[in-house]
Amino acid sequence: MSAAEDKLEILMGKLLDGEISPAEQRILDRELEQDARARELLEQLRELHECGHEVVMQEVRRGGTDPEELFERAWKQNRGSVWQRIIHIGGLPRFAVGLAAGFLLGLLLHFVPIGGAKPPVDVNHGQEVTKRIADNVGDRDEAWSVRPRPNSPQVTREVEWYGFTDQAGDQWLIEGFREGIAKPASYQGDL
Amino acid sequence: MNEREPNELTLVCAAREGDKEALQTLLKRNWGWLRGLVYSVLTRRQDLDDVMQEVCLRVIGRIHTLREPERFRAWLAILAKREAIRHWRHRPQEVPPSDSPGYLGDPAEDVEKKDLCGRVLEAVRTLPEKYREVFVLAHAGELTYAQMAEVLDIPITTMQIRLVRARRMIRDQITGKSEQKVHEI
Numbered sequence: 001m002s003a004a005e006d007k008l009e010i011l012m013g014k015l016l017d018g019e020i021s022p023a024e025q026r027i028l029d030r031e032l033e034q035d036a037r038a039r040e041l042l043e044q045l046r047e048l049h050e051c052g053h054e055v056v057m058q059e060v061r062r063g064g065t066d067p068e069e070l071f072e073r074a075w076k077q078n079r080g081s082v083w084q085r086i087i088h089i090g091g092l093p094r095f096a097v098g099l100a101a102g103f104l105l106g107l108l109l110h111f112v113p114i115g116g117a118k119p120p121v122d123v124n125h126g127q128e129v130t131k132r133i134a135d136n137v138g139d140r141d142e143a144w145s146v147r148p149r150p151n152s153p154q155v156t157r158e159v160e161w162y163g164f165t166d167q168a169g170d171q172w173l174i175e176g177f178r179e180g181i182a183k184p185a186s187y188q189g190d191l
Numbered sequence: 192m193n194e195r196e197p198n199e200l201t202l203v204c205a206a207r208e209g210d211k212e213a214l215q216t217l218l219k220r221n222w223g224w225l226r227g228l229v230y231s232v233l234t235r236r237q238d239l240d241d242v243m244q245e246v247c248l249r250v251i252g253r254i255h256t257l258r259e260p261e262r263f264r265a266w267l268a269i270l271a272k273r274e275a276i277r278h279w280r281h282r283p284q285e286v287p288p289s290d291s292p293g294y295l296g297d298p299a300e301d302v303e304k305k306d307l308c309g310r311v312l313e314a315v316r317t318l319p320e321k322y323r324e325v326f327v328l329a330h331a332g333e334l335t336y337a338q339m340a341e342v343l344d345i346p347i348t349t350m351q352i353r354l355v356r357a358r359r360m361i362r363d364q365i366t367g368k369s370e371q372k373v374h375e376i
Contacts, residue, residue, distance in 0.1 A: 009355045017329060019336050048362055049330070051304070051311040056330040059312070060227045065240045067222045071215050074247035 012042050016049045203260035214254060218247060221264065224342065225271050227331040231324035232275035234316045242278045246271045268342040307365070314364040322357035329354055 011028045014020040020028065031038050162174040199220070205213035218225075229242050249270050257266055315323060328339045340347040 006352065006355060009359065010351050013329075013351070013354055013358065014336075017336070044362060045358060047307070048311065048358060048365075051308040052315070052326065052330040052358075052361075053332065054308050055312045055315060056227065056327055059236050060230045060239075060327065060331060061223060064226070064236070065243075067219050067243075068215065070240065070244045071218055071247050074244050074251055075211065078248055078251045 008038060009041070009045070012045050015042075016045060199263065200260050203257065203263045206254050207257060207260070209255070214251065217263070218250065221267060223333045224328055224331050225267065227327040228268055228324060228342070229271050229275040231320060231327045232272060232279055234323070238278060238282065242271075242275050245274050245278070249274060264338065264342050265344055268344075310365045311361060314361040317364070318357055318360060322353055322360065325350060325353040326357040326361070 008028075008031055011020065011024055011031075014024060015028060032042065160176045162176060164172040164174050166172065199217065202213045202217050206217055225246065226239060226243060229246065230236060230239060233239065233242065250267065253270070257263065259266075315326060318326065324343065325339065328334055328342065334342065336347055336350060340350040343350060345353075
C-alpha cells in the first residue's frame with residue numbers, strides 16, 4: 001500500500017468517524033469522483049464501520065454490571081482495608097501522627113544504648129600514657145613516678161590522660177574526663 | 192467534549208481530596224471507553240466486570256497520587272491496562288470455545304449482516320493488541336481522535352495510521368485476502 005492509499009483511507013476513516021474537516025472533505029470528494037475503486041473501498045469501509053460498531057457495542061457496552069454498583073462494591077472493599085484508612089488520613093492529623101512517631105523514635109534512640117557504641121575502658125590506660133610520655137622524655141624517667149590513684153582498683157573511671165608542656169617548659173600530666181572536664185592530675189615542679 | 196473539560200478537571204481535583212461522588216461521576220463518564228480498553232486486552236467479555244471492579248478499586252486507592260489532573264484519562268488508561276494485563280496473565284491458558292461466544296446480534300438483523308459481524312468479531316479478536324485497542328476505542332464512539340491519542344499516549348498521526356491498518360487487516364481477513372505484512376510504526 002502506498003502513502004497515497006494510506007492517506008485516502010485515513011480520509012475515509014475520518015469521514016466515517018465524523019472527524020473530517022471541510023478541506024479534507026473536498027479532497028476526498030474529488031478522489032471519489034475520479035476513482036471508482038475508491039468509491040468501492042468507501043462502501044466496504046462503511047459496512048465494516050457499521051459492523052465494527054455493532055460488535056463493540058455487543059462485546060463492551062451491552063450487559064455487564066452497572067458501573068455504580070461496581071464502584072460501590074469497590075468503595076466498600078477499599079474502606080475495609082486498615083492500611084487504606086491510614087493512607088487516607090490527610091492534613092493536620094497526618095502531620096500530628098508523623099510528629100508523634102518521630103518524637104517516640106527520638107526518645108527511643110536517646111535512652112536505649114546501642115551495642116558496641118561505648119568505647120572499652122581500660123583502668124591501666126592512664127599509666128600507659130604516662131609511661132609513653134616518660135619514654136619520650138628519655139633521661140627524666142624518675143620524674144615520672146605516677147602517684148597512686150585515690151580510687152580503688154575495682155572502680156572504673158572514664159578519664160583520659162594527656163601530657164602538656166607550658167610556655168615556661170614545665171610539663172603537666174592532665175587528667176581529662178570524657179564529659180570535657182579537665183583537672184591537673186600531678187605536677188613535678190623540677191621538670 | 193471540550194465544554195466538559197473544566198468540569199472534569201474540577202471533578203478530578205475533588206476526587207483527589209476524597210470526594211466519593213466526584214470520583215463516581217468521573218468513572219461513570221469514562222466507563223465506555225475504559226471497558227473497551229480493558230476488552231482489547233482480554234478479548235472476551237466474561238472477565239470484564241471482574242477487571243472493571245479491580246480498576247475501580249485501584250482508582251479509589253490511588254486517585255490521591257495523581258499529580259496532573261489534566262492527564263486523568265491517560266492515567267486511568269494506564270491503570271486499567273495494567274490491571275487487564277495482570278488479569279490476562281493469570282487466566283487459564285486454555286479458554287473453552289463456549290467461554291468466548293461469537294456475535295449474537297439482534298434477532299431482527301438479517302442473516303447476511305449477522306454473518307459479516309460475526310466475521311468482524313473474529314477478526315478483531317485476532318488483531319495485534321495495539322491495533323485492536325485503537326479499533327475498539329474508535330468504534331465505542333465516545334472519544335475523539337485527539338482524546339484517543341491522549342488515552343493511548345501516542346501522537347494523533349500514529350493513532351490514525353494504526354486505525355487504518357486495523358481496518359485494512361480486518362477487511363483482508365473478511366474478504367479472505369492473504370495477510371499482509373504490517374510494518375511496525
